[in-house]
Amino acid sequence: MKETRKQPGTCIPWQQKLKELGEIKGDEELIRKIWQDNDALAYIYIWHCLLSF
Amino acid sequence: MDMEALYQQRLKRYVTAMRNEKPDMIPIRPFAAEFTAKYAGYTCQQVTQDYNLAFDAACKTAGDFDFDAVVGNMVYVWSGLTQAIGLKYYAIPGIEIGENIGFQYLEPGEEEAFMKPDEYDQLIEDPTGFLFNVWLPRVSNDVCEIGSPSTYRNNLSFLKGGMAMMNYFSSFPGQGQRLRTECGAVSAISGILKAPMDILADKLRGYLGLCNDLCERPEKVLAACESLMPHLAHVALSGADPDKNVPIAIWMHRGCVPFISHDNFDKIYWATLKPIIEEIWSRGHQTLFYAEGKWDAHLEAFATLPEKSIVFHIDQSDVFKVHEVLGEKFAISGGIPNALLSYGSQDEVRGYCKKVIDCVAQDGGYIMDASAIIQNDASIENIKAMTDFVREYGVY
Numbered sequence: 001m002k003e004t005r006k007q008p009g010t011c012i013p014w015q016q017k018l019k020e021l022g023e024i025k026g027d028e029e030l031i032r033k034i035w036q037d038n039d040a041l042a043y044i045y046i047w048h049c050l051l052s053f
Numbered sequence: 054m055d056m057e058a059l060y061q062q063r064l065k066r067y068v069t070a071m072r073n074e075k076p077d078m079i080p081i082r083p084f085a086a087e088f089t090a091k092y093a094g095y096t097c098q099q100v101t102q103d104y105n106l107a108f109d110a111a112c113k114t115a116g117d118f119d120f121d122a123v124v125g126n127m128v129y130v131w132s133g134l135t136q137a138i139g140l141k142y143y144a145i146p147g148i149e150i151g152e153n154i155g156f157q158y159l160e161p162g163e164e165e166a167f168m169k170p171d172e173y174d175q176l177i178e179d180p181t182g183f184l185f186n187v188w189l190p191r192v193s194n195d196v197c198e199i200g201s202p203s204t205y206r207n208n209l210s211f212l213k214g215g216m217a218m219m220n221y222f223s224s225f226p227g228q229g230q231r232l233r234t235e236c237g238a239v240s241a242i243s244g245i246l247k248a249p250m251d252i253l254a255d256k257l258r259g260y261l262g263l264c265n266d267l268c269e270r271p272e273k274v275l276a277a278c279e280s281l282m283p284h285l286a287h288v289a290l291s292g293a294d295p296d297k298n299v300p301i302a303i304w305m306h307r308g309c310v311p312f313i314s315h316d317n318f319d320k321i322y323w324a325t326l327k328p329i330i331e332e333i334w335s336r337g338h339q340t341l342f343y344a345e346g347k348w349d350a351h352l353e354a355f356a357t358l359p360e361k362s363i364v365f366h367i368d369q370s371d372v373f374k375v376h377e378v379l380g381e382k383f384a385i386s387g388g389i390p391n392a393l394l395s396y397g398s399q400d401e402v403r404g405y406c407k408k409v410i411d412c413v414a415q416d417g418g419y420i421m422d423a424s425a426i427i428q429n430d431a432s433i434e435n436i437k438a439m440t441d442f443v444r445e446y447g448v449y
Contacts, residue, residue, distance in 0.1 A: 001282045001328050006179045008287030045215055046184045047288045048222075049192075050256055051245055053135055 011042045059237030063121040067239050067420070068298050071339060071364050073384045075417025079410065079447030081120050081440055082241050082386065082420045084343075086127035087155045087429040088436065089114040097128075097429060098147030101156050104131045104221060108228045115238040118440050122241035122299075125228035127426060130156055131221055138214035139195030139206070155428050160259055167191045168257035170266060173273035176257070177280045188257065242341060244292030244301035246285060246333075248326045249278035250313075251306045260307055267317050278325035286329045293338045300339035300364055303330075310350040323354050334362035341386070344368055345425065352378040368424045376413040385413050386420035389439060394423055395430040399438035406442050414447065421447065 007013065014032050018024075024031065054062070062077075069076035085092075090100040093110035100107040107126045115123045132145040144150045144157040161167065167188055168176065176183045190198045195210040197203055229240040247255070253274065254263040266274050289301045307313070308322040330340050340363050342355070347369035355365065360382045367375055367388035375385055388409050393402055406421070413419050421443045427436070 001279075001286065001332065006181060008283045009291075011181055011185070041215075041219075043181060044288070044291065045218055046181060046189065047284060048218065048245075049138065049140075049189065049214075050184055050252065051247055051285075051288060053130055053138075053140065 009040050009043055010036070011039050011046075014039075056234055056237045060233045060239065063237060064239050064298065067122045067241070070417060070420050071300065071384045072361055073382070073418035075449055078449060079414055079443055080122060080420050081118075081422075081443055082122040083118075083120060083422050083427055083436070083440075084124060084127050084241075084425075085111075085114055085120075085427045085431075085436075086129075088427040088431045089127070091429040091431075092117070092433055096146070096152045097155050098145075098152035100126075100128045101130070101132045101146050104133070104224065107131075108224070108231070111228070112231055112235055115232055116236035118436065119444055120236075120238055120440070122239040123232065124241050125225050125232065128155075131217075132156060134214065134217045134221055137210070137217040139193040139210050141194050142192060153429065158255075160255075163259060163261040163265075166257070166259040166262045168253075168262075170258070170262065170270070173266075173270065173277050177273075177276050180280050180284055192256075239299065241299060242302040243294035243299050244289050244338070246289040246301050246303040246329065246340065248303065248305060248308050248322060249281040249285060250274070250308050250322045250325065251304075252281060252285070253277060254307050260312070264313075267313065267321075271317070271321070275321050275325070278321055282325055282329055286332050289329070289333060289340075290336060290338070293333070293336070297337045300341040301333060302341045302343055305342060305344045305346075305348070307346070309344075309346055309348045312346075315350065318351060319354070323351070327354075327358065330358055330362060334359055339364060342366055344370060347371075349374055355379060356382060358382075364420070366422070372409055373412055380413060380418065384418040384420065387422040387424050388413070389421070389423050391423050391425050391427065391431065394427065394435045394439065395432055397435060399434055402435045402438045403442045406439055407446060410443070410447055417449065 014036055017035055066076040067080040070080050087097050089110035090097055093113045095106055095110055100110055104126055107128050111123060111126055135143050142159050144159055146152050146154050146156055186199045190196045193210055195206040197207040232238040232240060254260045258266060293301050333340055342363050343366045345368050349370050352375060356378055364384045364386055365375060365379050366386045372388040389405060393405055
C-alpha cells in the first residue's frame with residue numbers, strides 16, 4: 001500500500017499537538033500516549049460512522 | 054457436555070473448516086439477523102432500537118438451534134446510535150417504515166450524493182479530515198457545516214454519538230461471553246472491512262455517481278481508493294480477533310461485473326482490495342469474503358490470494374464453479390438460497406443442502422449458511438430443517 005501523509009489511526013498528530021503545547025516540563029511520553037489513545041477514539045468514531053453505520 | 058466443552062468443540066470445528074480442513078462435522082454458522090427477532094418474539098423495531106433485545110434474540114436463537122457460530126448482533130445497525138448522530142440515510146423500523154420491516158439504507162439520488170464529483174482531491178489529500186469536515190455534516194441532520202455557526206444539536210451529536218458508540222462496542226465482548234457460557238456458541242466474526250470502491254459507491258458518490266466517475270475521471274477514482282486503503286486496513290485490523298481464530302468480514306457490495314466493467318474490476322476494485330487482504334493475512338488474520346451478489350466473473354482473481362487467506366461466502370455465485378476454482382485453496386460458506394428458506398418446503402431445503410454438501414463439502418472446508426443474511430421472511434421450520442439435516446448428514 002502507498003504511504004499516506006495522514007497516518008491511519010490519527011486525527012490530530014502528536015507532533016502537531018506538541019508544537020501547540022510548547023515546552024513540556026514533565027513526562028512527555030505519558031502525555032503523548034494519552035493524547036494518541038484519545039485521538040484514536042475520534043478516528044475510530046468517524047471511520048465506523050462510514051463503515052459500520 | 055458442559056457449555057465450555059461444547060464451545061471448545063464448536064470453535065475447533067469452525068476454525069478447522071475455515072482453514073479448509075476436515076472437522077468432525079460441518080459447522081453451522083447462519084448469519085441470522087431479523088430472523089432472530091421473529092424466532093424470539095420481537096419486532097424488527099425492538100431489535101433495531103434496543104440492542105440488548107437483539108442480544109437476547111441472538112442468544113435464544115443460537116441456544117435453541119444447534120448453531121456452532123453466530124454473530125452477536127447481526128441486526129448490526131443500532132438505530133439508537135444512528136439517531137444520536139442524526140444520520141439521515143436510514144429508514145428505521147417503527148419510524149419511517151413498519152415495525153416489522155428490517156432497517157433500510159436510503160441511497161441518495163445522484164444530485165444529492167454525499168460527495169460531489171469535484172471533491173476527489175479533498176478526499177485524496179486527507180480522508181479522515183474529509184469525513185469529519187465535509188461528509189458528516191451532509192449525512193447528519195444535526196452536524197453543522199464547517200464555518201457555519203455551531204448549534205446545540207451539533208454539539209450533542211458528537212457527545213451522544215461518541216458515548217453511544219462506546220457503549221455499543223463495549224457491550225460486544227459481554228455478548229460474546231454470554232453466547233459462550235449460555236449457548237456454547239462461537240462469535241463468528243471480528244472486525245469489519247469494505248472495499249475502497251464499495252465505500253465510494255455506498256456512502257460517498259453513490260453508485261450512479263461512481264459509474265459516471267469511472268468514465269469521466271477514472272484516475273481520481275483510483276487515487277481515492279488508494280487513499281482509503283491504509284485507513285480501511287487499519288480499521289479492519291483494529292477490530293480483529295486477537296486470538297486469530299475468527300475472520301474479519303468484508304461485506305462486498307457492487308464491485309463485480311456487471312455493476313462495473315472487467316477493466317475497472319482489475320485496475321481499481323481488485324487492485325485496491327487485494328493488497329489489504331494480503332496485509333491482513335500477513336498479520337495472521339483470515340478475511341471472510343461475504344460476496345453479496347454474483348461474483349463468478351472474478352473467481353480466478355480471488356484464486357491468486359495466498360492459500361487459506363480467505364473464506365469465500367456464496368450468495369448468488371455458482372456453488373459448483375466456486376468449488377472448482379477456489380475449493381483447493383479456500384474454505385467456502387453459504388449457498389443455500391434465502392428464497393428457498395422462506396418459501397420452499399422442508400424437503401426442498403433438505404434436498405438443496407444435500408446437493409451443496411455432496412458437491413463442495415466432501416473433504417471439509419465448508420461452513421453451512423444461507424446465501425444472504427437471514428431476515429424475518431425465513432421460515433422457522435425451514436431453518437430448523439436446514440440445521441437438523443446438516444447435523445445428521447454433515448458428519449465426517
